[in-house]
Structure formats: C-alpha cells, structure tokens
Amino acid sequence: MALTESPSYGAVSRRRRDGGRALIAAATVLFFAVGLLQALNSAGVLPLGLKDWRPTLYAYLLWAVALGAGMVMMRGEAGLKALFILPAALFTAAMAIFPTLFGLSIAFTDWNLASFTGQKFNGIDNLLQLVRDPFYWNAMRNMVIYVLFVFVEYAIAFGLALLLNAEIRARKFWRVVFLIPLMLSPVAVSWMVGKSMLEYRFGPVARFARWLGVNNPSFFTDPWVARLWIEAMDAWVSIPFVMILLLAGLQAMPKEVIEAAKVDGASPWQRFWQVIFPLMLPVSITAIVLRIIFKLKLADIIITVTSGGPGGATDSVSSFIYREYRDRSNVGYGTMLAMFYLVLIVIFVTLLLKFLRKYMQRMT
C-alpha cells in the first residue's frame, strides 16, 4: 500500500506511524472477516440470516476510510497527498476491476437464470460454443464495418469544421445548430428517425423516396440498406463530437502558415492537403481513436430500432449479447461473449495506439 510520494518518515512520530499501521491492519481483518462470514452464510454453512451482501459492502467502505486515515497517520503530508487519488482509485477498483474479475468467473459456467439448477463450472465449453456461433461472428463482422464508417464520419466532420472555420456570419449560431444532435439521446433518436421518419408508409423519408420514384421504399429489409441507416443515425448523433474537436484544432492553427501558403500561390486544394491536413493530423488521430472507442460500444440504436434484424445484418456485439441475456437469460454464455469481446478490443486498441505512435514519429 505504498501510494505515496517519497516517504518522509521523519515528520511523523513513531507512535502515530504504528497507530496508522494498526488501524489499516484492523480494518483489513474486519473486512475479510465480514466477507468470510457472508460467504459461509450464503453457502448455508453458517446461517446468520443475512439476506444480501450489503454488510460486505459497508465493510469495504469502512476499510476504505480506515485506509485513508491510516495513510495520513503513517505518512503525514505524503498521506494527505495520497488522499486525493485514493477515492477514485478505490472506486474504480471496486466498480470496474472487481466486477470484471467476477465476470470472468461467471464466463466459465453454464449459468442460465431461467433454469433451476444454479451455476456450474463448465470449463471451456462456452469458448468452444463461441467459436462455432455464427451469429456472434456475424455481429463481429458488422462491428468491423461500423468501425470503418468512422472514417466517413470523420470526412464529413472535417468538412463541417472547415465550414465553421471559414469567414462566415453568425458562426456561433451555426455551431449551436450543428451541435444539437449530440445532445439527443440515442433512444429518442431511434424513435424520431428510425421509427417515424423512416416509417415506410407515412415517414417523410419514405415519402421523399417515393417522390424520387422508388416504388416501395423500405429501410430495414435489405441488409446493406438497414446497416447504412443504423450507421447514418449513429453518425448523425456523433458527427458533432468529431466536428468540435477538429474545429478546435483548426482554430488553434497558426494563421501565418496558411497566409504563407496563400502568398506562395497554392490553390485551396493544395493548401488543404499540403498544409492544413498534415497540421491537423494529431487532432485527427485523437478524434478518430476516441470515436472508434465509442463506436465499439454501439448498442442503443440497434436494440431499439431493429433488434439486430434483418437476420442479424445490423447486429453489433453489444446488442447481440444484450438479447442473449434479455431473451434467453443466458448469463454464463453471454458473459463469455462479452469477455472475449473485451479481450479483442483491448488488443485492437493497444495495437492501434502503438501503430499510431510509430506513424506519428515517422511523420515528424
């Protein structure tokens, strides 16, 4: 538990230091004792009449407080400094690390909430089933497609950022207008666009398509058309985010550079590709990486608009696992699917960042 600056023991008296150490030790013992009693209770060995695991939760909170107090007693000023980061660290550990590890233990069981037999360890059965699950790999393939569309979103967002950075009147007004889709909840957008504007009889888009001469417009029967509309809705909500990042980049760019290019007689096209675009590369990469990370979580719109249909054509991994749980109560298998996805994501993002770092080094 050395979460501190270079320790300056001299400032703290020996008694205080020992007191702090004892406090932390006592709290740790208490925490483990409560946890053990709870485990015995829920296993039926020691019926204490506890209905839930709340006591363990309270013991953890108590332990966290004792840890903080003990640190201050033991290390003085350095302990006070550690206190800044401690709440967030303990919170993340309890809310992200522990549940993920707990999830791993579920992932290797045949647990189904609908069946009467509880969870049973079944080794790598889930993993084998996953490898053979065509719907999972279909969802994975869709994710690749959705992620590739990030570059289209980026291109549109760059265009919009250039527009907003041009010499225009009422720049603030346009910026607010362009930002509005970002405020809207994907679920509301699902109805506003997916369920009503794209409705095949009365929706304005269907009407427009008919006016253009399309006989029976339908937006969610053909796999590619459906996928494109899901992507369009997601893009509509998220393009403002990328746009704002790029606009900030454009505004931070030194004006002299562009003026110099103008004086040199470069055409707007050349100015963009030879001056603006290279200078914007760092911001662009930040925007694209963040956007990809958010894209990998895509679920809400698919769940509410198509439920993955037609025939899984629009399914994302998250929406597929959501249904695996919601419709089939398949907790064990669903968790394995999620864990496998997490591993793939971590590998993918790590490689992406590594590659980008190398690429940027070569560029500069």
Add this chain to the structure above:
Amino acid sequence: MAAEATLSAAASADTGAATRRLKHVAGKVGIYAALVTWAFVSLFPVYWTITTSMKVAKDVQLGHLIPWVDFQPNWLGWRSLGLSPDTIGQVSTVRDEFLDRFLNSIYTAFGASFLAVLIGSLAAYGLSRFQYKFLWMKNQDLSFFFLSQLILPPVVLALPFLVLYRELALLDSIIGLVLLYTLTVLPIVIWIMKDQFDTIPIELDEAAQVDGLGPWGTFFRIILPMALPGMVAAFILSLILCWNEYFFAALLTGSEAKTLPVMVASQTGSQGINWWSMAALSTAAIAPLVVVGVLLERYIIRGLTAGSVKG
C-alpha cells in the same frame, strides 16, 4: 444578395478582377448553401418530432409538415401525456409515470455527475501536482489506468453487475445506477480536469504553501475557484452522457428506478402507440438537453476539446 454582388462584379471593367470576384462570391454562396443544408439535416428530425406531437391521425397519414399552413396544431399528443393546457390541472396516471421517470433521470444524472466531478477532480489534481508511486505504477501509468476504463464496453460490466446488484439489493435502485454512471463518466471527468489543472501555474501552489497552507487547503482555497469553469464543463458533459444512457438502465432497472430513455424505448416497442403521443414523449425527453445545449454550448465545447488540442 448574391445576385447583386454578381452584378456589381460584372460592372467593374477589369475582367481578371471580375472573375476573381465571381469566384469569391460563388465560394461564399457555396459555403452558405452547405451551412443551410447541414442545419436542415441537424434540425429536421427535431422539428419533425415537435410538429408531429401536435398532429392528428389525418395529418400524419397525409404527411403534412408545416403547422398553420397545411395542418392545424392540436394538443392531442400532449393530452395523452397529461401535459396539454386543458389536462395539466387534472389527475393523469400517464403524467405521473412520466414525471416519476423524469425525476429518476434527474436524480441519477445529477447524482452521478456530482460524484464523478468530486472524486474525479481530486484525482486529477493529485495526478497533476504530486508524484505518486503505487507498486510499479507512476503518475503516467495511473492516468492511463483511469483513462483506459473508457474502452470498457458497458456490455462487459452489465451481466456481472446484474448478479452483483442482486446480491447487494441494489438492483432497480437509483443508488445502483448512480454508482455505475459515475464509473462510466469518471475517465472523461479526470481527462478534462487534469487538462484544466495542468493549465494553472504550479507557482500558485508553491505560494500557498509558503503561506502555510497544506495540500488540501491549497486545493480548496486557491486552485478550486480557478478550476471552476473546467468543473462546470465536466459536470455538464457528464450530465448529458448520464441523461442519455440506456444500456445499463434497461438491464438493471425494473419498475422503481426506470429512467426516461427506458420509458421512451418501452413505448417505442409497443405496437399501436400513437405517433402524436410518442412524439410528445420524445419531445419532452429531449427538450431539457436541447435547452442545455443551446444555453451552455460554451461549456460543452470546452469539455469536449479539453486535452485534445495542444495549441
């Protein structure tokens, strides 16, 4: 305006200057045309939803678009929610349910944003000012540890939390949602606040220390007031994300702690729901955020661009 400009350009004798001017005007027209086009794309769905909430069946079927021109606005949709002028004084179970969900959304969004900004700001200040060492991890690794939580997809946590919350009696509770939402926005808050604290000169801390303030006194008395704009930005951004969150709410809430997006989604799924009611519900669900977006745009942009531009 464009035509006028073209005329005056043509009138000038110098042809070279005229073509350049023409090009300039064409460019301007193109820029404004593009702006109007994208403004239409951005606003039409919102416009469509608001107007549809005031249509009757006939107007929906005939595809009427402009109120007072091709259809008479009607309070039908709002009446079904119990929010029209003539029903607002009466008892309405639908309105009660809506208000209940609305309040749940407010509690969870504000609770989670507050908690995240609180512990996130503390951590960000620590990471910005002090040298930590935990096992092998130094400041940079600790920052990365917090930020890396951003890639954790909700689906990975959803099922474990379903089981854990059931054991902890936190399922279908606002507290449970607040804790989870705090987790999802914490990396973003730390990102924004670290950027904010890094821009405040460390000399201020040193001066405060000379005056005899400890690290906590320095933080609360000197640094915190200066970092307030960043905190507001982080808070508003968290608010938006929490208000719109659907995935966890759909899996972890039942009758008690249901939030607004869950209500909207469950209504969408049911067949035979009237367009006008749905439109009124959607309008009511997005209205608070549209207002926030218009009024506090400055802070939202500040939050979004934190740390991304080293200018």
